[in-house]
Amino acid sequence: MQQPYARVIVLHITIMTSGFLVTVLDSPIVGLLLLVGLKIGLDLRSHVREHGGAVLPIPRQSD
Numbered sequence: 001m002q003q004p005y006a007r008v009i010v011l012h013i014t015i016m017t018s019g020f021l022v023t024v025l026d027s028p029i030v031g032l033l034l035l036v037g038l039k040i041g042l043d044l045r046s047h048v049r050e051h052g053g054a055v056l057p058i059p060r061q062s063d
Helices: 003-025 028-051
Strands: none
Touching: 003 028
8 A cells, every 4th residue: 555655655755856957057958957856766676576577588689
C-alpha cells in the first residue's frame, strides 16, 4: 500500500523544487529537466527492484 506514496512524494518535491528554480532562474526548462531526470531515475530504480537487476542477453547475429 505504500508503493504509490513514494512516487507521489517525489512528484510533489519535484514540483516545488522546480517551481522555486523556475522563479529564481526565470527559465522553465530547469523544471522540465528536473522532472524528467527524477522520473527516469525513479522508474529505473523501480524496474531494478521488480526484476532483480536481470538483463536479457543480446542475441548475436549470424553471418
